[in-house]
Amino acid sequence: MPSLIDIRRRIRSVKNTQQITKAMKMVSAAKLRRAQDRVIASRPYGALLRKVLANVAAAASGDERAGENPLLANRPEQRILLVLVTGDKGLAGAFNSNLIKSAHRFFTERSATVQMVLIGRKGRDFFRKRGANIISDHIGLAAKVAYNETAAIARQAMELYRNDEIDAVYLLYNQFKSVVAQNLTLSRVLPVEMPEQSAPVDYLYEEPPAEMLQALLPRYVEMEFYRALLESAAAEHAARMTAMDAATSNAGEMIDKLTLYMNRVRQASITKEIIEVVSGAAAAE
Numbered sequence: 001m002p003s004l005i006d007i008r009r010r011i012r013s014v015k016n017t018q019q020i021t022k023a024m025k026m027v028s029a030a031k032l033r034r035a036q037d038r039v040i041a042s043r044p045y046g047a048l049l050r051k052v053l054a055n056v057a058a059a060a061s062g063d064e065r066a067g068e069n070p071l072l073a074n075r076p077e078q079r080i081l082l083v084l085v086t087g088d089k090g091l092a093g094a095f096n097s098n099l100i101k102s103a104h105r106f107f108t109e110r111s112a113t114v115q116m117v118l119i120g121r122k123g124r125d126f127f128r129k130r131g132a133n134i135i136s137d138h139i140g141l142a143a144k145v146a147y148n149e150t151a152a153i154a155r156q157a158m159e160l161y162r163n164d165e166i167d168a169v170y171l172l173y174n175q176f177k178s179v180v181a182q183n184l185t186l187s188r189v190l191p192v193e194m195p196e197q198s199a200p201v202d203y204l205y206e207e208p209p210a211e212m213l214q215a216l217l218p219r220y221v222e223m224e225f226y227r228a229l230l231e232s233a234a235a236e237h238a239a240r241m242t243a244m245d246a247a248t249s250n251a252g253e254m255i256d257k258l259t260l261y262m263n264r265v266r267q268a269s270i271t272k273e274i275i276e277v278v279s280g281a282a283a284a285e
Helices: 004-059 095-109 121-129 147-162 209-284
Strands: 079-085 113-119 134-138 168-178 181-190
Touching (some): 004 209, 095 121, 113 147, 147 209, 168 209, 181 209
Parallel strands (some): 113 134
C-alpha cells in the first residue's frame, strides 16, 4: 500500500497537469475564434470565384485557345503529387494520425508514383523517416496562414504540372466543420475541373474570355491551397481544444479518485493506531 506522502505527491502532479491542459484549452479556444472567422470569411470568396470561373469557361468554350491551357490537360495518373496538410504540434487527439493514415492508404490504393509536398511538422517527420519521395516541406505555416506563402506552394505545383512532370495534384487536409467534428478531405486540384454552371451571368468582357480564363485558373488553384490551410488551421485548434477539455475532465476524475483513496488510507492508518493504543492499554492492566 502506498504511503500518504506518495498519494499526496501524485495528486499534486495531476493537479499541475490539469492546470496545463486547462490553459492549453483556453489558448486553443482563443485561437479557434480567429481561425474560424477567417475560414467563414474565405468561403463566400471561394464560392464566388468558382461561379465566375464557370461563367468565364462557358463564354470561352468556343475558343480553341481555352482548351489548350496546360492546367486543364487531362492525362493518365501515372505520377501524382500529394499535398498533405498536418499540424506542427501534437496533443490534438486523432487530428494528425487520421491524416497520416489516410495518406498511407492513398499510397497503397494507387499503383502510380506518388510524390509529396508536406505542410506541417508531424507529417514531415513521419514520412521522412519512412523514405517517402518528398519534393518540399513547409513548417510553421499553420501558426499564421499567409496567402503569399501558400500561393508559392501552389505555384510550385502548377509549374510541375505545366512541365509534364506530374499528372495530378491532390490536397489532403482536415476541413473545419464544427468544434467537435472535422471532415477528412481529399480533393483533386489539378487538372482543374470546371465548376458546373448553374445560373449563367451575361458578362461584358473587355478582354477575350480565353485570356481571362488563363488568368483566373492560377488564382483559383492558389485560392484552393489557401482555403485548405485555413480550414486545417481551424480544425487543428478545434481538435486541440476538444482534446484538452477531455484531458482536464479526466484529470479531475483522477484527482477525486485519488483523494478518496487517500482518505481511506488515512482512515485505516488512524484506526490501526487507535487499535495499537487500546491494545497496549489493555496489556498494561
